[in-house]
Amino acid sequence: MKIIIFVSKIKKIEVMRKVLKFGGTSVGSARNMRRVADIMEREDADLTVLSAMSGTTDGLQRAAQLASQGGHEEEIAGILGGLKDKYTECARELLDGEMCEAADKITEVFAFIADELAAYGGERSQKAVIAQGELLTTALFTMFLRREGRDAVLLHAPSFVRRHDDDTLDMQLMVGELARLSCGGGRRYVTQGFICSDSSGALDNLGRGGSDYSAALMGAAAGAAEVQIWTDIDGMHNNDPRFVEGTFPIRTMHFDEAAELAYFGAKILHPSTVQPCKDKGIAVLLKNTMDPDAAGTRISNDEQAGPVYRAVAAKDDIIVVRIHSARMLMAYGFLRRVFEIFERYRTPIDMITTSEVSVSLTVDSDCHLDDILRELAPLGSIEVERGNSIVCIVGRLDHGEHGLAVQIMEAAGDVPLKMISYGASHRSIVMLVDTGYKVKLLRNLNEKLFAGHV
Numbered sequence: 001m002k003i004i005i006f007v008s009k010i011k012k013i014e015v016m017r018k019v020l021k022f023g024g025t026s027v028g029s030a031r032n033m034r035r036v037a038d039i040m041e042r043e044d045a046d047l048t049v050l051s052a053m054s055g056t057t058d059g060l061q062r063a064a065q066l067a068s069q070g071g072h073e074e075e076i077a078g079i080l081g082g083l084k085d086k087y088t089e090c091a092r093e094l095l096d097g098e099m100c101e102a103a104d105k106i107t108e109v110f111a112f113i114a115d116e117l118a119a120y121g122g123e124r125s126q127k128a129v130i131a132q133g134e135l136l137t138t139a140l141f142t143m144f145l146r147r148e149g150r151d152a153v154l155l156h157a158p159s160f161v162r163r164h165d166d167d168t169l170d171m172q173l174m175v176g177e178l179a180r181l182s183c184g185g186g187r188r189y190v191t192q193g194f195i196c197s198d199s200s201g202a203l204d205n206l207g208r209g210g211s212d213y214s215a216a217l218m219g220a221a222a223g224a225a226e227v228q229i230w231t232d233i234d235g236m237h238n239n240d241p242r243f244v245e246g247t248f249p250i251r252t253m254h255f256d257e258a259a260e261l262a263y264f265g266a267k268i269l270h271p272s273t274v275q276p277c278k279d280k281g282i283a284v285l286l287k288n289t290m291d292p293d294a295a296g297t298r299i300s301n302d303e304q305a306g307p308v309y310r311a312v313a314a315k316d317d318i319i320v321v322r323i324h325s326a327r328m329l330m331a332y333g334f335l336r337r338v339f340e341i342f343e344r345y346r347t348p349i350d351m352i353t354t355s356e357v358s359v360s361l362t363v364d365s366d367c368h369l370d371d372i373l374r375e376l377a378p379l380g381s382i383e384v385e386r387g388n389s390i391v392c393i394v395g396r397l398d399h400g401e402h403g404l405a406v407q408i409m410e411a412a413g414d415v416p417l418k419m420i421s422y423g424a425s426h427r428s429i430v431m432l433v434d435t436g437y438k439v440k441l442l443r444n445l446n447e448k449l450f451a452g453h454v
């Protein structure tokens with residue numbers, strides 16, 4: 001039997017090299033969407049992951065919250081009307097006269113949102129509604145790319161990003177689906193960040209700011225060479241630019257440094273982003289959509305030379321739980337009992353300090369706090385303090401180094417420190433302060449530990 005293979009008919013499937021992610025501001029207007037399209041070409045992006053246009057998720061979340069309370073029809077209509085106008089204006093600017101398909105899409109999405117909110121069915125409706133921002137933004141952006149003559153293909157992220165009931169992700173599904181894509185030759189795949197499906201197939205999400213995580217997961221699943229996170233600032237700065245003047249971008253970082261900073265509040269990166277790329281050794285670049293030529297920050301597994309102090313970040317809404325118990329004195333197994341309670345309620349502990357008769361720990365979520373406190377009560381007397389912030393200094397804080405603790409304490413100045421955690425890793429020292437002192441501490445540290453570093 002003769003087998004004839006028409007080579008020309010075999011599509012060349014190239015592996016995915018670059019995954020690019022653009023945040024809300026980067027796709028927040030027609031002008032910025034055009035920048036994104038240019039960057040995709042110059043980077044030869046295989047897969048581009050988009051957030052919703054800035055302000056969308058906040059608005060939809062607020063509308064869902066109002067719907068959950070019942071009533072508020074006028075306020076909800078106001079929010080949806082504002083968002084609809086924003087999308088319509090953007091589409092009109094991007095697509096000029098050829099608005100029909102876009103106008104139909106916008107009408108369809110906002111009608112779906114209004115219906116879902118009118119017959120509000122709890123968390124399921126909330127998740128279906130807040131997913132619409134990413135779905136609409138990617139749909140309009142893909143229409144624009146096609147109109148520009150690009151070979152753009154829109155992928156529905158929930159069909160390959162699926163979360164199991166235990167919160168783990170179905171990586172096998174993602175790897176399999178992404179492996180089927182035919183990359184190269186100018187093809188531009190576009191998909192949604194942030195959203196996924198749950199085990200029943202319903203719309204779900206990866207948590208606020210989760211588009212960075214989506215891109216990292218997709219890059220890791222596809223075995224990409226690089227993941228680029230494009231935002232509105234030129235890389236990870238040494239301190240929080242929202243509160244401190246004179247911050248500067250850090251050119252290169254180790255994954256572990258980036259992970260600590262993201263976890264402790266550096267908003268530029270979702271805290272879960274690092275792990276998938278670190279595991280696969282895929283470099284992550286943080287770049288500025290508004291200034292594509294700026295170097296940005298490269299995060300990799302390479303050990304970093306350079307100054308001892310690398311960066312500072314802060315996280316708010318930290319709750320301290322203090323457990324005071326004479327039974328802890330010389331006893332073993334006490335901490336295990338405490339930890340088991342937090343584990344049962346899937347509540348991570350950020351900081352912990354212990355003395356002979358008490359233990360203080362911090363959490364950043366009060367979702368299950370009442371249950372946790374009820375179960376802790378038999379262990380001793382419990383105090384709860386809200387309104388705190390964690391400030392984390394990241395650097396090469398080798399434990400054998402002389403004088404680091406003195407330098408840091410002197411830099412903190414007269415800011416009252418409620419807790420300090422040092423020694424768990426040689427990369428960070430973490431301090432807890434009343435939120436009222438957060439900005440002062442960030443500024444003090446910037447002035448004393450980073451002066452002249454730029």
Ligand code: ADP
Pocket residue numbers: 022023024025026051209230231232233235236237238239240241242265266267268269313
């Ligand atoms: P996107 O919508 O693109 O995901 P985000 O608002 O989530 O953007 O993150 C970018 C913002 O993070 C910046 O505009 C900046 O204000 C803030 N930010 C906080 N800490 C840092 C830091 N250490 N370095 C850079 N940006 C930071």
Ligand code: ASP
Pocket residue numbers: 023024051052057058133193194207208209210211212
């Ligand atoms: N749009 C989502 C949010 O605002 C996800 C993201 O921006 O990463 O949280």
Ligand code: MG
Pocket residue numbers: 023209212267268269270
């Ligand atoms: Mg973000």
